[in-house]
Amino acid sequence: MKKTFLASILVLGALLTGCGGAKENKVIQVKGSDTILNVTQGISEEFxxxxxxxxxxxTGGGSGVGISALLNKTTDIAxxxxxxxxxxxxxxxxxGLSVEEVVLGFDGITLIVNEKNPVKGLDSITLGKIFRGExxxxxxxxxxxxxxxxLSxxxxxxxxxFFKEHVVRGGEKNNLEYGNETLYMPSNEAIKQEVKSNKYAIGYIGMGYMDNSVHALAVDGILPTKENVSNKTYPIAREVYWYVPSNREGSLKELVDFAVSPEGQGIVESEGFIKR
Incomplete structure:
Protein backbone atom coordinates (compact mmCIF):
# COMPACT_ATOMS: atom_id res chain seq x y z
CA MET A 1 0.00 0.00 0.00
CA LYS A 2 2.78 2.47 0.91
CA LYS A 3 4.62 1.92 -2.37
CA THR A 4 1.44 2.72 -4.25
CA PHE A 5 0.88 5.80 -2.09
CA LEU A 6 4.42 7.03 -2.58
CA ALA A 7 4.07 6.65 -6.33
CA SER A 8 0.90 8.73 -6.24
CA ILE A 9 2.77 11.38 -4.25
CA LEU A 10 5.46 11.58 -6.92
CA VAL A 11 2.85 11.92 -9.64
CA LEU A 12 1.11 14.65 -7.68
CA GLY A 13 4.42 16.42 -7.23
CA ALA A 14 5.02 16.36 -10.97
CA LEU A 15 1.57 17.72 -11.68
CA LEU A 16 2.02 20.51 -9.15
CA THR A 17 5.32 21.59 -10.67
CA GLY A 18 3.52 22.59 -13.82
CA CYS A 19 0.28 23.82 -12.33
CA GLY A 20 1.17 26.63 -9.97
CA GLY A 21 1.23 25.24 -6.41
CA ALA A 22 -0.78 23.94 -3.50
CA LYS A 23 -3.36 26.63 -2.95
CA GLU A 24 -4.46 26.87 -6.57
CA ASN A 25 -4.96 23.12 -6.82
CA LYS A 26 -6.19 22.71 -3.25
CA VAL A 27 -3.48 20.17 -2.59
CA ILE A 28 -1.98 20.10 0.91
CA GLN A 29 1.79 20.32 0.58
CA VAL A 30 3.89 18.64 3.28
CA LYS A 31 7.67 18.92 3.17
CA GLY A 32 10.70 18.41 5.38
CA SER A 33 12.22 15.87 7.74
CA ASP A 34 13.14 12.49 6.27
CA THR A 35 12.99 11.04 9.80
CA ILE A 36 9.20 11.41 9.94
CA LEU A 37 8.58 11.09 6.21
CA ASN A 38 7.24 7.53 6.44
CA VAL A 39 4.94 8.22 9.37
CA THR A 40 3.62 11.36 7.68
CA GLN A 41 2.95 9.36 4.52
CA GLY A 42 1.07 6.80 6.61
CA ILE A 43 -1.06 9.47 8.26
CA SER A 44 -1.74 11.14 4.91
CA GLU A 45 -2.67 7.88 3.24
CA GLU A 46 -5.19 7.04 5.94
CA PHE A 47 -6.60 10.58 5.91
CA THR A 59 8.19 15.16 0.08
CA GLY A 60 11.36 14.99 2.19
CA GLY A 61 14.55 16.99 1.91
CA GLY A 62 15.30 17.63 5.58
CA SER A 63 13.90 19.72 8.42
CA GLY A 64 15.66 22.88 7.24
CA VAL A 65 14.19 22.50 3.78
CA GLY A 66 10.69 22.04 5.18
CA ILE A 67 10.88 25.03 7.51
CA SER A 68 12.30 27.22 4.74
CA ALA A 69 9.44 26.14 2.48
CA LEU A 70 6.93 27.05 5.19
CA LEU A 71 8.51 30.49 5.54
CA ASN A 72 8.51 30.88 1.75
CA LYS A 73 4.85 29.84 1.71
CA THR A 74 5.52 26.94 -0.65
CA THR A 75 4.38 24.28 1.79
CA ASP A 76 1.44 24.02 4.18
CA ILE A 77 3.14 21.74 6.73
CA ALA A 78 6.83 21.59 7.61
CA GLY A 96 3.00 38.02 8.86
CA LEU A 97 2.89 34.24 9.29
CA SER A 98 1.73 32.89 12.64
CA VAL A 99 3.23 29.40 13.09
CA GLU A 100 2.03 26.71 15.49
CA GLU A 101 4.27 23.90 16.69
CA VAL A 102 2.48 20.54 16.72
CA VAL A 103 4.27 17.68 18.49
CA LEU A 104 3.67 14.63 16.32
CA GLY A 105 5.45 12.19 18.63
CA PHE A 106 8.78 11.28 20.20
CA ASP A 107 11.91 9.71 18.74
CA GLY A 108 15.02 8.16 20.19
CA ILE A 109 18.07 8.81 18.02
CA THR A 110 19.56 5.35 17.66
CA LEU A 111 23.31 4.75 17.35
CA ILE A 112 23.92 1.79 15.07
CA VAL A 113 26.87 -0.43 14.21
CA ASN A 114 27.36 -3.50 12.04
CA GLU A 115 26.10 -6.74 13.55
CA LYS A 116 29.66 -8.15 13.49
CA ASN A 117 30.99 -5.28 15.59
CA PRO A 118 31.69 -6.53 19.15
CA VAL A 119 31.04 -3.10 20.69
CA LYS A 120 27.54 -3.10 22.20
CA GLY A 121 27.41 0.20 24.03
CA LEU A 122 29.20 3.53 24.48
CA ASP A 123 28.84 6.48 26.82
CA SER A 124 27.86 9.94 25.61
CA ILE A 125 31.32 11.44 26.18
CA THR A 126 32.99 8.72 24.11
CA LEU A 127 30.43 9.14 21.34
CA GLY A 128 31.21 12.85 21.22
CA LYS A 129 34.91 12.08 20.83
CA ILE A 130 34.22 9.56 18.06
CA PHE A 131 32.05 11.93 16.04
CA ARG A 132 34.49 14.82 16.56
CA GLY A 133 37.29 12.63 15.19
CA GLU A 134 39.21 12.48 18.48
CA LEU A 151 28.39 8.54 9.38
CA SER A 152 26.16 11.57 9.91
CA PHE A 162 20.18 17.79 17.24
CA PHE A 163 22.97 15.22 17.36
CA LYS A 164 25.61 17.92 16.98
CA GLU A 165 24.13 19.93 19.82
CA HIS A 166 23.60 17.06 22.25
CA VAL A 167 26.46 14.67 21.41
CA VAL A 168 29.18 16.36 19.35
CA ARG A 169 29.01 19.49 21.53
CA GLY A 170 28.01 17.58 24.66
CA GLY A 171 25.03 19.81 25.35
CA GLU A 172 27.34 22.79 25.86
CA LYS A 173 27.50 26.12 24.01
CA ASN A 174 30.69 25.75 22.01
CA ASN A 175 31.93 25.57 18.41
CA LEU A 176 32.85 21.87 18.30
CA GLU A 177 32.05 20.19 15.00
CA TYR A 178 31.89 16.77 13.39
CA GLY A 179 35.30 15.33 12.51
CA ASN A 180 36.88 16.10 9.15
CA GLU A 181 36.52 12.52 7.93
CA THR A 182 32.83 12.21 8.76
CA LEU A 183 30.78 10.93 5.83
CA TYR A 184 27.50 12.81 5.35
CA MET A 185 24.54 10.78 4.15
CA PRO A 186 21.26 11.97 2.60
CA SER A 187 18.85 9.87 4.66
CA ASN A 188 18.30 7.52 7.60
CA GLU A 189 18.04 4.62 5.16
CA ALA A 190 21.37 5.50 3.52
CA ILE A 191 23.11 5.44 6.90
CA LYS A 192 21.51 2.11 7.79
CA GLN A 193 22.53 0.51 4.51
CA GLU A 194 26.13 1.72 4.85
CA VAL A 195 26.38 0.39 8.41
CA LYS A 196 24.87 -2.90 7.27
CA SER A 197 27.58 -3.32 4.63
CA ASN A 198 30.54 -1.80 6.51
CA LYS A 199 31.79 -3.68 9.58
CA TYR A 200 33.57 -0.61 10.94
CA ALA A 201 30.93 2.08 10.42
CA ILE A 202 28.91 3.86 13.10
CA GLY A 203 25.98 6.16 12.47
CA TYR A 204 22.68 7.36 13.87
CA ILE A 205 19.09 7.01 12.68
CA GLY A 206 15.57 7.72 13.90
CA MET A 207 14.20 4.79 15.89
CA GLY A 208 11.43 4.29 13.35
CA TYR A 209 14.06 3.12 10.84
CA MET A 210 15.62 0.51 13.12
CA ASP A 211 15.46 -3.17 12.10
CA ASN A 212 17.40 -6.40 12.60
CA SER A 213 19.92 -5.67 9.82
CA VAL A 214 22.04 -3.52 12.17
CA HIS A 215 22.79 -3.40 15.91
CA ALA A 216 21.56 -0.63 18.22
CA LEU A 217 24.10 0.54 20.78
CA ALA A 218 23.23 1.25 24.38
CA VAL A 219 24.08 4.86 25.26
CA ASP A 220 25.20 5.43 28.85
CA GLY A 221 24.06 1.87 29.48
CA ILE A 222 20.50 2.49 28.24
CA LEU A 223 19.04 0.96 25.07
CA PRO A 224 16.82 3.03 22.73
CA THR A 225 13.63 1.08 23.43
CA LYS A 226 10.13 2.52 23.29
CA GLU A 227 9.88 2.20 27.06
CA ASN A 228 13.16 4.04 27.68
CA VAL A 229 12.24 6.84 25.29
CA SER A 230 8.77 7.13 26.83
CA ASN A 231 10.08 7.36 30.38
CA LYS A 232 12.83 9.77 29.27
CA THR A 233 15.72 7.62 30.55
CA TYR A 234 17.28 7.23 27.09
CA PRO A 235 19.65 10.21 26.78
CA ILE A 236 19.28 11.07 23.07
CA ALA A 237 15.51 11.45 22.69
CA ARG A 238 13.57 14.33 21.20
CA GLU A 239 10.20 15.49 20.00
CA VAL A 240 9.35 15.43 16.30
CA TYR A 241 7.10 18.12 14.86
CA TRP A 242 4.76 19.44 12.26
CA TYR A 243 4.91 23.23 11.92
CA VAL A 244 1.67 24.63 10.56
CA PRO A 245 -0.08 27.99 10.12
CA SER A 246 -2.04 28.95 13.23
CA ASN A 247 -5.02 30.10 11.17
CA ARG A 248 -5.44 26.87 9.19
CA GLU A 249 -8.87 25.73 8.05
CA GLY A 250 -10.61 23.14 5.89
CA SER A 251 -8.73 19.97 4.95
CA LEU A 252 -5.48 21.29 6.39
CA LYS A 253 -7.06 21.74 9.81
CA GLU A 254 -8.72 18.33 9.56
CA LEU A 255 -5.42 16.65 8.63
CA VAL A 256 -3.61 18.15 11.62
CA ASP A 257 -6.48 17.20 13.92
CA PHE A 258 -6.35 13.65 12.55
CA ALA A 259 -2.60 13.38 13.11
CA VAL A 260 -2.95 14.09 16.84
CA SER A 261 -6.12 12.02 17.26
CA PRO A 262 -5.96 8.51 18.78
CA GLU A 263 -6.15 7.01 15.28
CA GLY A 264 -3.39 9.22 13.93
CA GLN A 265 -1.23 8.54 16.97
CA GLY A 266 -1.77 4.83 16.41
CA ILE A 267 -0.03 5.27 13.05
CA VAL A 268 2.81 7.16 14.76
CA GLU A 269 3.26 4.21 17.10
CA SER A 270 2.98 1.61 14.33
CA GLU A 271 5.85 3.34 12.50
CA GLY A 272 8.17 2.80 15.46
CA PHE A 273 7.88 6.17 17.19
CA ILE A 274 6.38 7.09 20.55
CA LYS A 275 2.97 8.69 20.52
CA ARG A 276 2.51 12.06 22.18
Whole structure:
Protein backbone atom coordinates (compact mmCIF):
# COMPACT_ATOMS: atom_id res chain seq x y z
CA MET A 1 0.00 0.00 0.00
CA LYS A 2 2.78 2.47 0.91
CA LYS A 3 4.62 1.92 -2.37
CA THR A 4 1.44 2.72 -4.25
CA PHE A 5 0.88 5.80 -2.09
CA LEU A 6 4.42 7.03 -2.58
CA ALA A 7 4.07 6.65 -6.33
CA SER A 8 0.90 8.73 -6.24
CA ILE A 9 2.77 11.38 -4.25
CA LEU A 10 5.46 11.58 -6.92
CA VAL A 11 2.85 11.92 -9.64
CA LEU A 12 1.11 14.65 -7.68
CA GLY A 13 4.42 16.42 -7.23
CA ALA A 14 5.02 16.36 -10.97
CA LEU A 15 1.57 17.72 -11.68
CA LEU A 16 2.02 20.51 -9.15
CA THR A 17 5.32 21.59 -10.67
CA GLY A 18 3.52 22.59 -13.82
CA CYS A 19 0.28 23.82 -12.33
CA GLY A 20 1.17 26.63 -9.97
CA GLY A 21 1.23 25.24 -6.41
CA ALA A 22 -0.78 23.94 -3.50
CA LYS A 23 -3.36 26.63 -2.95
CA GLU A 24 -4.46 26.87 -6.57
CA ASN A 25 -4.96 23.12 -6.82
CA LYS A 26 -6.19 22.71 -3.25
CA VAL A 27 -3.48 20.17 -2.59
CA ILE A 28 -1.98 20.10 0.91
CA GLN A 29 1.79 20.32 0.58
CA VAL A 30 3.89 18.64 3.28
CA LYS A 31 7.67 18.92 3.17
CA GLY A 32 10.70 18.41 5.38
CA SER A 33 12.22 15.87 7.74
CA ASP A 34 13.14 12.49 6.27
CA THR A 35 12.99 11.04 9.80
CA ILE A 36 9.20 11.41 9.94
CA LEU A 37 8.58 11.09 6.21
CA ASN A 38 7.24 7.53 6.44
CA VAL A 39 4.94 8.22 9.37
CA THR A 40 3.62 11.36 7.68
CA GLN A 41 2.95 9.36 4.52
CA GLY A 42 1.07 6.80 6.61
CA ILE A 43 -1.06 9.47 8.26
CA SER A 44 -1.74 11.14 4.91
CA GLU A 45 -2.67 7.88 3.24
CA GLU A 46 -5.19 7.04 5.94
CA PHE A 47 -6.60 10.58 5.91
CA UNK A 48 -7.13 10.48 2.14
CA UNK A 49 -8.87 7.12 2.39
CA UNK A 50 -11.29 8.65 4.88
CA UNK A 51 -11.57 11.89 2.89
CA UNK A 52 -11.55 10.97 -0.82
CA UNK A 53 -11.67 14.61 -1.94
CA UNK A 54 -8.50 15.48 -0.03
CA UNK A 55 -5.19 15.60 -1.89
CA UNK A 56 -1.83 15.58 -0.12
CA UNK A 57 1.69 15.76 -1.58
CA UNK A 58 4.48 14.65 0.79
CA THR A 59 8.19 15.16 0.08
CA GLY A 60 11.36 14.99 2.19
CA GLY A 61 14.55 16.99 1.91
CA GLY A 62 15.30 17.63 5.58
CA SER A 63 13.90 19.72 8.42
CA GLY A 64 15.66 22.88 7.24
CA VAL A 65 14.19 22.50 3.78
CA GLY A 66 10.69 22.04 5.18
CA ILE A 67 10.88 25.03 7.51
CA SER A 68 12.30 27.22 4.74
CA ALA A 69 9.44 26.14 2.48
CA LEU A 70 6.93 27.05 5.19
CA LEU A 71 8.51 30.49 5.54
CA ASN A 72 8.51 30.88 1.75
CA LYS A 73 4.85 29.84 1.71
CA THR A 74 5.52 26.94 -0.65
CA THR A 75 4.38 24.28 1.79
CA ASP A 76 1.44 24.02 4.18
CA ILE A 77 3.14 21.74 6.73
CA ALA A 78 6.83 21.59 7.61
CA UNK A 79 7.97 18.25 9.01
CA UNK A 80 10.84 18.74 11.45
CA UNK A 81 12.98 16.61 13.72
CA UNK A 82 14.27 19.72 15.49
CA UNK A 83 12.56 22.72 17.01
CA UNK A 84 12.24 25.89 14.96
CA UNK A 85 14.93 28.45 15.75
CA UNK A 86 14.20 31.89 17.13
CA UNK A 87 15.54 33.40 13.90
CA UNK A 88 13.02 31.34 11.94
CA UNK A 89 10.17 32.51 14.15
CA UNK A 90 11.41 36.07 13.63
CA UNK A 91 11.28 35.60 9.87
CA UNK A 92 7.75 34.20 10.12
CA UNK A 93 6.72 37.26 12.12
CA UNK A 94 8.28 39.55 9.51
CA UNK A 95 6.14 38.06 6.74
CA GLY A 96 3.00 38.02 8.86
CA LEU A 97 2.89 34.24 9.29
CA SER A 98 1.73 32.89 12.64
CA VAL A 99 3.23 29.40 13.09
CA GLU A 100 2.03 26.71 15.49
CA GLU A 101 4.27 23.90 16.69
CA VAL A 102 2.48 20.54 16.72
CA VAL A 103 4.27 17.68 18.49
CA LEU A 104 3.67 14.63 16.32
CA GLY A 105 5.45 12.19 18.63
CA PHE A 106 8.78 11.28 20.20
CA ASP A 107 11.91 9.71 18.74
CA GLY A 108 15.02 8.16 20.19
CA ILE A 109 18.07 8.81 18.02
CA THR A 110 19.56 5.35 17.66
CA LEU A 111 23.31 4.75 17.35
CA ILE A 112 23.92 1.79 15.07
CA VAL A 113 26.87 -0.43 14.21
CA ASN A 114 27.36 -3.50 12.04
CA GLU A 115 26.10 -6.74 13.55
CA LYS A 116 29.66 -8.15 13.49
CA ASN A 117 30.99 -5.28 15.59
CA PRO A 118 31.69 -6.53 19.15
CA VAL A 119 31.04 -3.10 20.69
CA LYS A 120 27.54 -3.10 22.20
CA GLY A 121 27.41 0.20 24.03
CA LEU A 122 29.20 3.53 24.48
CA ASP A 123 28.84 6.48 26.82
CA SER A 124 27.86 9.94 25.61
CA ILE A 125 31.32 11.44 26.18
CA THR A 126 32.99 8.72 24.11
CA LEU A 127 30.43 9.14 21.34
CA GLY A 128 31.21 12.85 21.22
CA LYS A 129 34.91 12.08 20.83
CA ILE A 130 34.22 9.56 18.06
CA PHE A 131 32.05 11.93 16.04
CA ARG A 132 34.49 14.82 16.56
CA GLY A 133 37.29 12.63 15.19
CA GLU A 134 39.21 12.48 18.48
CA UNK A 135 38.83 8.70 18.78
CA UNK A 136 39.53 7.07 15.43
CA UNK A 137 40.16 3.36 16.08
CA UNK A 138 37.71 0.78 17.39
CA UNK A 139 40.40 -0.75 19.62
CA UNK A 140 40.25 2.43 21.75
CA UNK A 141 36.69 1.54 22.77
CA UNK A 142 36.92 -2.24 23.07
CA UNK A 143 36.61 -3.20 19.42
CA UNK A 144 38.94 -4.47 16.72
CA UNK A 145 42.08 -2.70 15.52
CA UNK A 146 40.34 -0.88 12.67
CA UNK A 147 39.57 2.69 11.66
CA UNK A 148 36.16 4.00 12.76
CA UNK A 149 34.01 5.18 9.86
CA UNK A 150 31.63 7.84 11.19
CA LEU A 151 28.39 8.54 9.38
CA SER A 152 26.16 11.57 9.91
CA UNK A 153 23.08 13.02 8.30
CA UNK A 154 23.75 16.03 6.07
CA UNK A 155 23.48 19.59 7.34
CA UNK A 156 19.90 20.13 6.10
CA UNK A 157 18.75 17.44 8.54
CA UNK A 158 17.23 18.33 11.89
CA UNK A 159 18.71 15.10 13.25
CA UNK A 160 22.18 16.32 12.20
CA UNK A 161 21.68 19.51 14.20
CA PHE A 162 20.18 17.79 17.24
CA PHE A 163 22.97 15.22 17.36
CA LYS A 164 25.61 17.92 16.98
CA GLU A 165 24.13 19.93 19.82
CA HIS A 166 23.60 17.06 22.25
CA VAL A 167 26.46 14.67 21.41
CA VAL A 168 29.18 16.36 19.35
CA ARG A 169 29.01 19.49 21.53
CA GLY A 170 28.01 17.58 24.66
CA GLY A 171 25.03 19.81 25.35
CA GLU A 172 27.34 22.79 25.86
CA LYS A 173 27.50 26.12 24.01
CA ASN A 174 30.69 25.75 22.01
CA ASN A 175 31.93 25.57 18.41
CA LEU A 176 32.85 21.87 18.30
CA GLU A 177 32.05 20.19 15.00
CA TYR A 178 31.89 16.77 13.39
CA GLY A 179 35.30 15.33 12.51
CA ASN A 180 36.88 16.10 9.15
CA GLU A 181 36.52 12.52 7.93
CA THR A 182 32.83 12.21 8.76
CA LEU A 183 30.78 10.93 5.83
CA TYR A 184 27.50 12.81 5.35
CA MET A 185 24.54 10.78 4.15
CA PRO A 186 21.26 11.97 2.60
CA SER A 187 18.85 9.87 4.66
CA ASN A 188 18.30 7.52 7.60
CA GLU A 189 18.04 4.62 5.16
CA ALA A 190 21.37 5.50 3.52
CA ILE A 191 23.11 5.44 6.90
CA LYS A 192 21.51 2.11 7.79
CA GLN A 193 22.53 0.51 4.51
CA GLU A 194 26.13 1.72 4.85
CA VAL A 195 26.38 0.39 8.41
CA LYS A 196 24.87 -2.90 7.27
CA SER A 197 27.58 -3.32 4.63
CA ASN A 198 30.54 -1.80 6.51
CA LYS A 199 31.79 -3.68 9.58
CA TYR A 200 33.57 -0.61 10.94
CA ALA A 201 30.93 2.08 10.42
CA ILE A 202 28.91 3.86 13.10
CA GLY A 203 25.98 6.16 12.47
CA TYR A 204 22.68 7.36 13.87
CA ILE A 205 19.09 7.01 12.68
CA GLY A 206 15.57 7.72 13.90
CA MET A 207 14.20 4.79 15.89
CA GLY A 208 11.43 4.29 13.35
CA TYR A 209 14.06 3.12 10.84
CA MET A 210 15.62 0.51 13.12
CA ASP A 211 15.46 -3.17 12.10
CA ASN A 212 17.40 -6.40 12.60
CA SER A 213 19.92 -5.67 9.82
CA VAL A 214 22.04 -3.52 12.17
CA HIS A 215 22.79 -3.40 15.91
CA ALA A 216 21.56 -0.63 18.22
CA LEU A 217 24.10 0.54 20.78
CA ALA A 218 23.23 1.25 24.38
CA VAL A 219 24.08 4.86 25.26
CA ASP A 220 25.20 5.43 28.85
CA GLY A 221 24.06 1.87 29.48
CA ILE A 222 20.50 2.49 28.24
CA LEU A 223 19.04 0.96 25.07
CA PRO A 224 16.82 3.03 22.73
CA THR A 225 13.63 1.08 23.43
CA LYS A 226 10.13 2.52 23.29
CA GLU A 227 9.88 2.20 27.06
CA ASN A 228 13.16 4.04 27.68
CA VAL A 229 12.24 6.84 25.29
CA SER A 230 8.77 7.13 26.83
CA ASN A 231 10.08 7.36 30.38
CA LYS A 232 12.83 9.77 29.27
CA THR A 233 15.72 7.62 30.55
CA TYR A 234 17.28 7.23 27.09
CA PRO A 235 19.65 10.21 26.78
CA ILE A 236 19.28 11.07 23.07
CA ALA A 237 15.51 11.45 22.69
CA ARG A 238 13.57 14.33 21.20
CA GLU A 239 10.20 15.49 20.00
CA VAL A 240 9.35 15.43 16.30
CA TYR A 241 7.10 18.12 14.86
CA TRP A 242 4.76 19.44 12.26
CA TYR A 243 4.91 23.23 11.92
CA VAL A 244 1.67 24.63 10.56
CA PRO A 245 -0.08 27.99 10.12
CA SER A 246 -2.04 28.95 13.23
CA ASN A 247 -5.02 30.10 11.17
CA ARG A 248 -5.44 26.87 9.19
CA GLU A 249 -8.87 25.73 8.05
CA GLY A 250 -10.61 23.14 5.89
CA SER A 251 -8.73 19.97 4.95
CA LEU A 252 -5.48 21.29 6.39
CA LYS A 253 -7.06 21.74 9.81
CA GLU A 254 -8.72 18.33 9.56
CA LEU A 255 -5.42 16.65 8.63
CA VAL A 256 -3.61 18.15 11.62
CA ASP A 257 -6.48 17.20 13.92
CA PHE A 258 -6.35 13.65 12.55
CA ALA A 259 -2.60 13.38 13.11
CA VAL A 260 -2.95 14.09 16.84
CA SER A 261 -6.12 12.02 17.26
CA PRO A 262 -5.96 8.51 18.78
CA GLU A 263 -6.15 7.01 15.28
CA GLY A 264 -3.39 9.22 13.93
CA GLN A 265 -1.23 8.54 16.97
CA GLY A 266 -1.77 4.83 16.41
CA ILE A 267 -0.03 5.27 13.05
CA VAL A 268 2.81 7.16 14.76
CA GLU A 269 3.26 4.21 17.10
CA SER A 270 2.98 1.61 14.33
CA GLU A 271 5.85 3.34 12.50
CA GLY A 272 8.17 2.80 15.46
CA PHE A 273 7.88 6.17 17.19
CA ILE A 274 6.38 7.09 20.55
CA LYS A 275 2.97 8.69 20.52
CA ARG A 276 2.51 12.06 22.18
Missing amino acids: MQKNPKAKIAV MASRAMKSSEYDKAKEI ITNWKEVGGEDAKIVT RDSSSGTHE
